[in-house]
Amino acid sequence: MRIDVVSLFPEEVDRCTAFGVTGRARERGLLQLHGWNPRDYADGNYRKTDDRTFGGGPGMVMLVEPLRRCLAAVREADPAPVHVVYLSPQGRRLDQKRVRELAAMPRLVLLCGRYEGVDERLVQAEVDEELSIGDYVLSGGELAAAIVVDTVARLQDGALNDAGSAEQDSFEDGLLDCPHYSHPVEHAYGVVPAVLRSGNHAAIARWRRQQALVRTWQRRPDLLEGRELSKADRKLLQEGLAALER
Numbered sequence: 001m002r003i004d005v006v007s008l009f010p011e012e013v014d015r016c017t018a019f020g021v022t023g024r025a026r027e028r029g030l031l032q033l034h035g036w037n038p039r040d041y042a043d044g045n046y047r048k049t050d051d052r053t054f055g056g057g058p059g060m061v062m063l064v065e066p067l068r069r070c071l072a073a074v075r076e077a078d079p080a081p082v083h084v085v086y087l088s089p090q091g092r093r094l095d096q097k098r099v100r101e102l103a104a105m106p107r108l109v110l111l112c113g114r115y116e117g118v119d120e121r122l123v124q125a126e127v128d129e130e131l132s133i134g135d136y137v138l139s140g141g142e143l144a145a146a147i148v149v150d151t152v153a154r155l156q157d158g159a160l161n162d163a164g165s166a167e168q169d170s171f172e173d174g175l176l177d178c179p180h181y182s183h184p185v186e187h188a189y190g191v192v193p194a195v196l197r198s199g200n201h202a203a204i205a206r207w208r209r210q211q212a213l214v215r216t217w218q219r220r221p222d223l224l225e226g227r228e229l230s231k232a233d234r235k236l237l238q239e240g241l242a243a244l245e246r
């Protein structure tokens, strides 16, 4: 998968995705990341990329023309069709379902804004999708872009070892993850649940599913709204909640 990042600070996304699973996916060529700076496509001695906003008020707006030229160069750089994503608080909220869809695309272009915004005419003419990582305001779109790169990189074939891909499948079905434990079995902070050391894989899978259901019910009931739980899941959840009462 190829991702092109358009940003006044392309190195920020490069550095945020150069480590761990994402860094390895890049080293293995599972993900190619290219940075582009609209300042390289701006005119004049100051290579102006922003200017005052019409209508008055504080702040500057990113100019349409340097971005247009930059995006033309990005499209030109590879024959694969692009899907242009603009990161902003006005976008649709990113979730794992959309991450999976983005991860299956051959190319993504991530447009990172700075200042108060991007000239709306550029957004209307060039952007396929506006995405938000949450209801708060960052100083620029770069950290949001890095999150998109991270989430799609780990879904590339070969990015996670087998165990990792199994682990992410459990989370993928829209529930919160179950608790995890490792050595030592006994510690001042508590003991590892016996079922996890029983070697009974069916019981372990059942316990993990029950924990995921109970946690989701307690912490993120919104994830269960409008979701038809199977009979088995409903039983697991009820049993798990009852156990908390005891």
Ligand SMILES: Nc1nonc1C(=O)NCc1ccc(Cl)cc1
Residues within 6 Å of the ligand: 062, 087, 088, 089, 112, 113, 114, 115, 116, 117, 118, 131, 132, 133, 134, 135, 136, 137, 138, 139, 140, 141, 144
């Ligand atoms: N929340 C978010 N989810 O995605 N992006 C954000 C965010 O705050 N971007 C900051 C931002 C975005 C565009 C411009 Cl022009 C300036 C600053």
